[in-house]
Amino acid sequence: MNHHPKPETLAAYAAGALDEARAIALAAHLAMCVECRRGVADFEAVGGLALEALDGESMSPGALERFWSRAGLQEKAGAAPSFGGDIRIPEALRRHIDGDFDGIAWKPVSKGFSQAVLDAKGYRSGALRLFKIDPGIRMPRHSHGDAEFTLILKGAYEDELGVFGRGDFADLDGEDVHGPRAIGEEPCICLIATSAPLVFRGLFEKIAQRWVGV
Amino acid sequence: MAGAALRLVTNNENAPPSSGDVDTASLIRAVADRGDRAAFARLYGEFAPRVKAFLMRGGLGAVEAEDIAQETMVRVWRKARLFDPAKASVSTWIFAIARNLRIDHLRRRSRPEADIEEREEEADPAPLADEHVDRRARDARIREVFATLPPNQHEVVLMHFYEDEPHSAIAQRLNLPLGTVKSRLRLAFARIKRELEDLS
Numbered sequence: 529m530n531h532h533p534k535p536e537t538l539a540a541y542a543a544g545a546l547d548e549a550r551a552i553a554l555a556a557h558l559a560m561c562v563e564c565r566r567g568v569a570d571f572e573a574v575g576g577l578a579l580e581a582l583d584g585e586s587m588s589p590g591a592l593e594r595f596w597s598r599a600g601l602q603e604k605a606g607a608a609p610s611f612g613g614d615i616r617i618p619e620a621l622r623r624h625i626d627g628d629f630d631g632i633a634w635k636p637v638s639k640g641f642s643q644a645v646l647d648a649k650g651y652r653s654g655a656l657r658l659f660k661i662d663p664g665i666r667m668p669r670h671s672h673g674d675a676e677f678t679l680i681l682k683g684a685y686e687d688e689l690g691v692f693g694r695g696d697f698a699d700l701d702g703e704d705v706h707g708p709r710a711i712g713e714e715p716c717i718c719l720i721a722t723s724a725p726l727v728f729r730g731l732f733e734k735i736a737q738r739w740v741g742v
Numbered sequence: 743m744a745g746a747a748l749r750l751v752t753n754n755e756n757a758p759p760s761s762g763d764v765d766t767a768s769l770i771r772a773v774a775d776r777g778d779r780a781a782f783a784r785l786y787g788e789f790a791p792r793v794k795a796f797l798m799r800g801g802l803g804a805v806e807a808e809d810i811a812q813e814t815m816v817r818v819w820r821k822a823r824l825f826d827p828a829k830a831s832v833s834t835w836i837f838a839i840a841r842n843l844r845i846d847h848l849r850r851r852s853r854p855e856a857d858i859e860e861r862e863e864e865a866d867p868a869p870l871a872d873e874h875v876d877r878r879a880r881d882a883r884i885r886e887v888f889a890t891l892p893p894n895q896h897e898v899v900l901m902h903f904y905e906d907e908p909h910s911a912i913a914q915r916l917n918l919p920l921g922t923v924k925s926r927l928r929l930a931f932a933r934i935k936r937e938l939e940d941l942s
Contacts, residue, residue, distance in 0.1 A: 535931040536924075543903045544841040566875055569830070570938060571931070573884045575841065576834030578903035584791025585798055587808060592786060595812055596779075599819050651845075651852035 531689070531696040532564055533557065533677075535571075542571035549654025553677040553697075553721035555617050556625050560695040621646060621719070624658070624681055629717060632658060640665035640710075646719075654723045661685065661710040661718075669707035676700045676722045678708075683716035685709060692718075764788055766832040773822040782819060789833075790815050793840045799904035800844060810847055814840045831881050837903075848906075876942050887937045895930040898923055 533541075533554060540546050541554050558565050617625065624632070634642040640662035648656035661667060663683075678698040685692050685708040692698060692708070700706065710716035766788060772781035793814050797807035817839050825835055891899065898912055905911040909927075913920045 534928075535935045536928050539902070539927070539931045544845050545902065545906075567935065569875070569877070570880060570884060570934065572838055573831065573834045573881050574888060574899065574934065575837040575903050576831050576881075577885060577888050578900050579789075579792055579796055579837040579840070580833050581900060582792045582795045582799070582904075585795035585804070585807070587790050587794060587811070591790065591808065591812070592783060595786065595790075595815055598812060599816050651848040 529561060529693075529695045531692055531698055532561065533567075533697050533699045535567065537675075537677075537699050538564060538567040539571040539574070542568050542575055547648075547652035547654035547721075547723050548650030549648035549656035549721040549723070550675070550677050551650075552617060552621065552648055552656060553679050553719050556621065556719060557679050557695065557697045559617065559625055561697075564697075624717075624719075627682070629682065632660075634660055641667065648721070654721055656719070656721050659716075659718050659720055661708070661716045663710050663712055663715065666707055666709040669705055671703060671705040674702045674723050676704075676720065678721075679719045681717045681719055683710060683714045684712045685716045685718070686711050767827050770818075770822050770825050770832055773819065774825065782822075785818065785832075786815055789818070789836050793836065796837075796840060796904060797844060800906040802844075802847075806847070810840070810843050813843055817843075828877055830877065834881070844906075874942060879941050880938055883938055883941060884934060887934050891930050891933070895926045898926045899930050902927055 537546075537554065541551060546554060558568060632644050634644055636642045642660050644658045644660075646656040646658065648654050658681075659667075661683075676698070678692070678700070680692050680694050680696045682694060684694075687698075687706040687708040689698065689706065691711070698706075708716075764784065766785060769778075769781040769785045772778035773785070790811050794804075794807045794811040797810055798804060802810070814836065818836060825832070829835075830838070888896070888899070898916070901912045901915070902909075905915075909920060909923055912918075913923045916923070
């Protein structure tokens with residue numbers, strides 16, 4: 529793996545500040561990347577310091593007594609919270625991350641390029657989708673208006689930033705314009721998280737945008 | 743170089759990994775080993791008001807914030823045995839529990855009809871290989887670096903962890919351009935990362 533999330537992206541994840549789609553894409557990268565899990569754990573430690581730095585807000589009178597009766601009602605033990613990121617990936621997506629791409633309802637967008645929209649509803653929803661790009665096919669050049677995360681699940685692509693293979697994570701700003709081209713022998717399957725619609729350049733791309741529906 | 747000065751400090755790895763003069767890790771151990779309610783009450787006094795303040799800073803009302811702070815402490819009580827000081831300090835552990843409950847709460851509030859997974863109750867989906875990480879040394883270094891950040895970076899980092907809509911809310915509150923807030927955060931987080939590079 530050569531491309532990783534930026535430190536501020538790992539920190540935003542640790543702070544719980546990413547939207548649902550981006551949080552899922554980042555969690556999927558963390559599932560594959562020990563180094564970034566450690567990075568998230570580091571920024572969670574900053575969260576611990578931030579908690580320590582707060583002046584407490586008084587609990588209402590009798591709060592501790594109410595606590596004990598509440599705790600008494602919930603004696604069953606649960607799982608421990610995970611560290612190095614709260615890995616929480618939808619089951620359907622987990623299969624794809626494990627390399628199982630059967631049963632995806634691909635919708636063709638243009639020649640050699642299809643997509644499948646995934647559910648990423650949360651209180652801060654985003655747009656999450658899978659792209660499948662055949663070898664040699666170039667995506668229309670586009671920017672995003674807002675940050676875009678791309679995680680490669682299978683195959684590889686090349687763009688202005690370099691070569692991206694399985695597990696690589698493109699952490700793009702709104703201003704970045706790129707046009708990835710799938711390379712190698714097999715289709716490139718990647719997971720894309722955005723909050724804002726893609727902005728395609730040029731007429732063909734604008735038509736494509738209508739099909740992508742973003 | 744800043745890194746050289748910091749190294750001296752991190753030799754002191756036996757310093758209590760958590761807040762103030764209370765050794766919260768041994769309080770948790772007392773709760774885990776013998777259900778020590780007095781020890782728990784001290785933890786509660788230390789953390790419940792801070793968690794409530796954390797949630798209120800994130801935009802929740804006092805009643806909601808107190809309810810989730812209570813729930814956070816219920817998890818701490820029930821899961822004390824699962825607390826592992828090799829993985830996180832007590833305050834990091836409690837921060838992560840509160841953060842997750844906050845997200846679950848906001849989700850539930852925005853989509854009451856949806857089947858929302860209780861993330862903490864679900865079986866650990868993919869137990870991750872426990873790589874060798876010297877958490878204590880890293881935490882000590884992070885504490886040092888965090889304390890020595892320039893005040894204007896320190897401020898936005900704290901706000902980033904408190905506010906629910908971080909960048910825009912921070913920019914608005916500090917009356918700064920969004921780009922300034924983003925670059926301060928970027929500098930602070932890059933520095934923290936850089937200062938940890940020589941540690942396992």
